[in-house]
Amino acid sequence: MNEFSLIDVFFKSKALSRNDVVFGIGDDAACVTVPPDKQLVISTDSLVAEVHFLSSWDPYDIAYKAVMVNVSDIAAMAAEPCWVSLALTLPELNNLWLTRFSQGLDDALQQFGIALIGGDTTRGPLTITLTIHGLVPAGKALRRSGAKPGDKIYVSGELGAAALAVSYLHGLVIDEADQPELMNKLQRPRTRVDLASILQTYASAAIDISDGLSADLNHLCVASQVGASLFMSAIPVHSLAKKYQQTKAIDFALTGGDDYELCFTLPAEKEAQLIASLNEIGLSCYAIGVVEAEKGLAVVNDDGKRSPLEPRGYSHF
């Protein structure tokens, strides 16, 4: 490891080539081009061992999850992910670990056609930081701040399974048959890049639900200076959360993080078109509430009873 960095040895050969990457790994910096009609969106997320994943996990899954966590931020902007750089801090040089990690990274990046353009390896406590770049037609990046009173609130998929997986890691008993599906939700989340063009066309605001629906919807509402009402029975709770948490399942869906679905809003008059477009490409999303002029979150139950909802979710500190 004298002449070349670990990045060169373990990652360079497999890095996807893209026409917009002038050069990637192996110099002091990578060089890329951005088409004149596009804007660039950029996001960074770190995953720290024993905080965001366990160091005992298959390194393939650690890498895979690190990519998905970052891709999800690009999906929330309605952009297309294109390049990523990797800062990898490792306690020791372990060829087997690195080989497996690089496989997971590669497989995850390949799915979206993302090129690994560079990185840095350092010695220290296991931490993975990715900086991801995405392209979006100029002016089309979707922000948190565009929601208006009366807008419909949607969520892109079922919630609560990743939080249930965390409970399982903390000792909750789960049938052996359900464990693979559950751990997949935590370790290999899907991200909603497939919604990009739909969001660009219809949505007024969007956010990645990584810290939990209520916490992240609240972020969106604060940014948009609005409030929200959620219809309790419309929240799509994952079947495993229902099976193992019964009446508490709704809390997992409202406050559990790590699902990496998107929450978005759109003007009510575009709702029919949204549904038609989703059907056309075979995707489904869930209408869960409505944006209110009055600030704060509330839930409405089947009897029409309205109660305030305290935004709770993953707190970094």
Next chain:
Amino acid sequence: MNEFSLIDVFFKSKALSRNDVVFGIGDDAACVTVPPDKQLVISTDSLVAEVHFLSSWDPYDIAYKAVMVNVSDIAAMAAEPCWVSLALTLPELNNLWLTRFSQGLDDALQQFGIALIGGDTTRGPLTITLTIHGLVPAGKALRRSGAKPGDKIYVSGELGAAALAVSYLHGLVIDEADQPELMNKLQRPRTRVDLASILQTYASAAIDISDGLSADLNHLCVASQVGASLFMSAIPVHSLAKKYQQTKAIDFALTGGDDYELCFTLPAEKEAQLIASLNEIGLSCYAIGVVEAEKGLAVVNDDGKRSPLEPRGYSHF
């Protein structure tokens, strides 16, 4: 710290605004524009506590150094730094520490007009990862791989002081009067962004000397498939290295890392113009050797005696 991330609270208000930042901190990603005649260069560097700095340092210096380490990679590409994102892993939430850290970050970024466009804070062992972006006229990014036999080798400043500072931290006795200057070389290195237009005009290859001259020149030579001869007496050794290391000072200059000067090559016929241009803007660089067709590094002493030089420097693992 529920509604807003640490990044929002400590860093957003001071982030420089730039016309090319459509929006920065506070959404799932930042959004920026790249002029059609420019290419984007991107680099990531992590600084890990007790590896790249001491956690006992003034957080101002930790942030300052983190910026310079990253800016130096952009300088080596002959590019102009523009945006940075910060991934900050902290063992605890310490307002005083964060306030001081954000001051150092801000002051360092201000010098170059760099906007902080986003980031992530996580709990864990103290680590700072910056991803820096720079702009360069299309086709003008300077690589390591362009050196040709016969090219002159230059270095942008005196070497060895940062390595001497590391020796001081390990117990080497240094006069109190020299300590501030010495620690400044380690904690607040200058970076050579001021050479960007000169490098674009004259240089054939460049590299940031962060791992030590011999190690990094070797990287440049390997990338260019050439070798190099260095003139021993031409290596600019910092006066403090000479004062405290006497005959060993040259080793500090050849193998000590963390100086963040640049090493670059240029065709011999451009040398006179280079010197004229440097004089014009009041900068000096040092001619230290020549690119050879034969691979490997060598040093030539005043008697013309040539001996092989083993590339040595900072090793990450």
